[in-house]
Amino acid sequence: MIFNTPLFFWFFSIFILFYGFVFLKQTARVYLILVGSLIFYGAWNYSFIPLLVGSAVADYFIAQAIFNASSKQGKKSWLILSLAINLGLLGLFKYADFVLVSASELLAAVGYNASIPTLSWVLPVGISFYTFQSLSYTIDVYRGDMKPRKGLAEFVAALSFFPQLVAGPILRARNILGQMHAITLPKWSAVKHGFLLITVGLIKKTGADLLAFPAQKAFEADGAVSTLELWTGVIAFAGQIYGDFSGYTDMAIGLALILGFNIPLNFRVPYFALSPVDFWRRWHISLSTWLRDYLYISLGGNKHGHRTRNVFITMLLGGLWHGAAWTFVAWGAFHGAIITATHYLANMPIFSAFNQSHSRLVTFVKWAVTFYLVLIGWVFFRATDLTSALDIIVNLHVFNSETIGGNNAFTIFVMTSVWVLLVHIIDFYVIKGADKLEDRPWVFWLLMVLGQGICLLIGEPSNEFIYFQF
Amino acid sequence: MTSQKLYAKTVVSIGLCMVTALVIIHLILNSMGAKEQGVFGRVAQSRAALSKIVKEPDDLVMFFGSSMTRAGFSPRQFDANLAESGINTMSFNYGFGGLNPYFQDFLSRRIVENLEDNGRRLKLTMIEFNPFQTTTTRWDRANTVLDAYSSFLMSDSELLDMALQDITQGVRLFNIKYLRNDISAEMFTTYWGRELFPSNVRRTFRNDKETRAERNRLRKLLSEQFDKEYPNYVDAQWSYEWRGGGTIPHERPAETLALFDAYYDVSQTDASMKNDRLGRIRSADIEELHFEPLLVEHFINIVKNFQRVSDNLEVIMLPKNSKWINTTPEAEKRLAEAVKQIEQATGITMTNHQNLPEITSNMYSDTTHLSRYRGGVAYTDYLLEQYVGVFDR
Numbered sequence: 112m113i114f115n116t117p118l119f120f121w122f123f124s125i126f127i128l129f130y131g132f133v134f135l136k137q138t139a140r141v142y143l144i145l146v147g148s149l150i151f152y153g154a155w156n157y158s159f160i161p162l163l164v165g166s167a168v169a170d171y172f173i174a175q176a177i178f179n180a181s182s183k184q185g186k187k188s189w190l191i192l193s194l195a196i197n198l199g200l201l202g203l204f205k206y207a208d209f210v211l212v213s214a215s216e217l218l219a220a221v222g223y224n225a226s227i228p229t230l231s232w233v234l235p236v237g238i239s240f241y242t243f244q245s246l247s248y249t250i251d252v253y254r255g256d257m258k259p260r261k262g263l264a265e266f267v268a269a270l271s272f273f274p275q276l277v278a279g280p281i282l283r284a285r286n287i288l289g290q291m292h293a294i295t296l297p298k299w300s301a302v303k304h305g306f307l308l309i310t311v312g313l314i315k316k317t318g319a320d321l322l323a324f325p326a327q328k329a330f331e332a333d334g335a336v337s338t339l340e341l342w343t344g345v346i347a348f349a350g351q352i353y354g355d356f357s358g359y360t361d362m363a364i365g366l367a368l369i370l371g372f373n374i375p376l377n378f379r380v381p382y383f384a385l386s387p388v389d390f391w392r393r394w395h396i397s398l399s400t401w402l403r404d405y406l407y408i409s410l411g412g413n414k415h416g417h418r419t420r421n422v423f424i425t426m427l428l429g430g431l432w433h434g435a436a437w438t439f440v441a442w443g444a445f446h447g448a449i450i451t452a453t454h455y456l457a458n459m460p461i462f463s464a465f466n467q468s469h470s471r472l473v474t475f476v477k478w479a480v481t482f483y484l485v486l487i488g489w490v491f492f493r494a495t496d497l498t499s500a501l502d503i504i505v506n507l508h509v510f511n512s513e514t515i516g517g518n519n520a521f522t523i524f525v526m527t528s529v530w531v532l533l534v535h536i537i538d539f540y541v542i543k544g545a546d547k548l549e550d551r552p553w554v555f556w557l558l559m560v561l562g563q564g565i566c567l568l569i570g571e572p573s574n575e576f577i578y579f580q581f
Numbered sequence: 582m583t584s585q586k587l588y589a590k591t592v593v594s595i596g597l598c599m600v601t602a603l604v605i606i607h608l609i610l611n612s613m614g615a616k617e618q619g620v621f622g623r624v625a626q627s628r629a630a631l632s633k634i635v636k637e638p639d640d641l642v643m644f645f646g647s648s649m650t651r652a653g654f655s656p657r658q659f660d661a662n663l664a665e666s667g668i669n670t671m672s673f674n675y676g677f678g679g680l681n682p683y684f685q686d687f688l689s690r691r692i693v694e695n696l697e698d699n700g701r702r703l704k705l706t707m708i709e710f711n712p713f714q715t716t717t718t719r720w721d722r723a724n725t726v727l728d729a730y731s732s733f734l735m736s737d738s739e740l741l742d743m744a745l746q747d748i749t750q751g752v753r754l755f756n757i758k759y760l761r762n763d764i765s766a767e768m769f770t771t772y773w774g775r776e777l778f779p780s781n782v783r784r785t786f787r788n789d790k791e792t793r794a795e796r797n798r799l800r801k802l803l804s805e806q807f808d809k810e811y812p813n814y815v816d817a818q819w820s821y822e823w824r825g826g827g828t829i830p831h832e833r834p835a836e837t838l839a840l841f842d843a844y845y846d847v848s849q850t851d852a853s854m855k856n857d858r859l860g861r862i863r864s865a866d867i868e869e870l871h872f873e874p875l876l877v878e879h880f881i882n883i884v885k886n887f888q889r890v891s892d893n894l895e896v897i898m899l900p901k902n903s904k905w906i907n908t909t910p911e912a913e914k915r916l917a918e919a920v921k922q923i924e925q926a927t928g929i930t931m932t933n934h935q936n937l938p939e940i941t942s943n944m945y946s947d948t949t950h951l952s953r954y955r956g957g958v959a960y961t962d963y964l965l966e967q968y969v970g971v972f973d974r
Contacts, residue, residue: 113749116753117753296587302587560598563598569770
């Protein structure tokens with residue numbers, strides 16, 4: 112079930128009637144959220160409900176065992192079991208075929224034509240998200256950052272909370288469990304803000320679907336593509352993936368707000384970033400902070416002079432988290448490389464003055480270089496394979512005027528770029544000044560009608576969210 | 582504020598907002614008239630005409646198929662020629678471009694329901710089996726209109742069945758049908774996006790300037806002739822557009838027919854035909870013919886649907902422009918298998934008109950369609966010869 116489908120609209124309408132008017136007590140609401148979340152998940156494929164519930168139940172009991180274990184070794188053993196279960200499931204469903212195919216290709220490359228059979232299993236929607244969320248619970252309990260919660264239903268409801276179940280944001284267990292334990296009635300202003308985020312999210316998703324066309328033309332062209340069309344395609348994909356993913360999380364945050372839950376921001380106008388490090392402070396914040404807290408820090412962080420190695424490993428695995436393909440590994444490696452380069456340059460005296468300058472020209476140069484690098488990164492992310500990614504990157508820098516789009520190429524380039532900018536301006540305004548808008552009811556509701564109208568008119572509900580596959 | 586008060590306010594405010602947005606959308610969709618144009622418009626007209634068809638007093642004849650049927654069969658010529666022999670019929674050309682067997686299946690159900698409800702039968706039904714409309718490539722390209730056509734052509738009970746199989750798709754189609762006036766978002770964006778994102782009409786081969794100029798000149802002249810010869814032409818009064826009426830050569834002066842001949846000659850240039858062939862290969866897999874099993878199944882349904890209301894039923898493969906379209910031996914094998922599957926499932930032997938000697942290569946307007954005033958005329962006459970016997974029974 113996807114947020115921008117009529118099915119979800121009817122599902123949420125019925126859910127809110129029960130939530131707001133029938134199930135008024137804390138326990139009743141927890142059970143309603145649990146049942147609603149399982150229906151939401153089951154609408155995609157009910158056969159994976161046991162997997163979702165099973166991994167949650169396992170982590171619930173493992174966390175108690177970690178807490179109750181008397182020795183450090185005992186705690187560690189239970190944590191290893193949790194890691195094995197969660198990462199094992201993730202590995203089995205998401206990475207097994209990738210490993211088997213890669214092994215097969217490697218053997219073929221060295222002269223052994225071994226045909227290794229693959230599993231070809233269906234990837235459970237959202238497994239990367241709820242696995243990481245569940246892991247954060249057992250790791251936090253192991254580290255002593257939180258105590259295990261009592262109440263299995265509450266725990267499973269929190270882990271499977273439908274607004275953020277299939278595409279994040281990846282909530283920390285300590286954040287969502289507390290809220291699930293004492294569900295509060297939202298304020299009217301929060302409800303309005305929630306609806307604003309849902310509308311903005313829908314607009315972003317609608318725009319993302321439209322940007323898919325120029326992106327596809329560039330990345331999957333079977334004819335000549337001009338340099339302009341190629342750049343348009345890359346910018347369009349940057350806009351598409353941002354609109355698609357941040358649009359989804361906006362809707363998730365908005366829906367949660369209406370239900371009385373606070374989900375932290377997942378994007379902070381990322382294409383306004385002034386360095387690769389800054390980009391990762393703004394892009395998919397819940398994943399980057401998860402990786403920082405549970406992987407980078409576990410690897411040793413900045414200590415012992417291993418920063419470069421740890422950054423690189425973290426980004427490599429972050430890339431792999433997005434999908435089982437070498438293109439994602441390359442994307443992670445590319446970001447690892449540019450972050451490392453940024454750290455290296457920042458320490459060089461020659462760049463120090465530049466780095467600390469806030470002049471408009473320097474700020475513009477920083478932004479332009481960062482945006483350019485991010486765009487190059489997206490080529491790896493979107494391309495069908497590494498060879499075509501490298502071809503596209505080369506062709507982006509070689510002038511070619513032969514076109515498949517006729518006279519519209521420039522118009523589409525301008526429209527694509529303007530849309531990406533516009534979405535960021537909307538986001539900037541929503542983050543900084545939404546309360547001013549919400550205080551003016553007539554303007555607010557008029558804009559909501561317009562926003563919803565545009566999405567209903569041109570939204571393409573048959574397109575799934577890109578991040579569902581991760 | 583209590584929970585009930587807060588959520589009552591929430592439901593009313595958001596509900597009102599959504600309803601207002603929906604009303605605005607409805608007004609826009611109705612005013613833009615997307616449903617009245619192109620194939621969608623013709624299908625809509627044809628469906629609406631069913632209530633009129635069942636009231637026609639004469640024997641009913643229907644040719645049901647693709648755009649090849651649309652171009653290749655003239656109901657007015659068919660009826661006029663039969664009338665000369667004292668046989669009164671009312672024929673209909675139900676050929677629609679871009680309507681693959683999946684959609685045709687649902688349209689045929691609506692036609693059959695209408696006939697059955699009114700106790701009418703078709704004296705002669707000719708159903709075109711179009712191999713390249715039944716390929717996987719063709720099916721993949723129907724994506725943008727799938728939701729709109731499905732919601733428009735399916736009955737409520739069929740939509741309900743769909744919802745039981747795939748709830749997301751079922752609810753979406755109900756929404757399109759009842760809240761969006763049958764216009765899906767995809768259809769809306771395609772409609773408005775044509776200007777901005779033109780489809781990749783690749784002209785690998787170019788006609789020379791003189792040929793292009795001559796074709797435009799002749800097109801203009803033909804248009805002027807039409808205005809002169811039919812000064813009071815109003816489609817609905819003069820002939821039923823949805824019936825596939827159109828003008829027929831018998832009514833036109835020799836001067837106009839000569840213009841048509843000249844026009845066809847400059848239209849069928851090597852460059853135009855080569856481009857068209859490439860387009861058909863790309864859009865319909867016309868020479869390899871990898872059949873889509875789902876579409877073959879739906880084609881079988883079409884035949885079975887019409888069998889319920891037809892006194893005489895023929896399944897026909899229309900003439901093929903073999904000068905330009907050369908199916909591979911593997912494609913021929915696949916075609917033979919598909920034909921066998923259809924024949925076994927329906928009990929009807931398919932009639933193959935692909936290589937009729939009566940139809941020559943200069944009778945096509947492109948690599949697939951018969952030209953109206955050459956091929957269409959000849960083929961309608963041929964059909965008349967073949968099937969006149971059914972009216973004596």
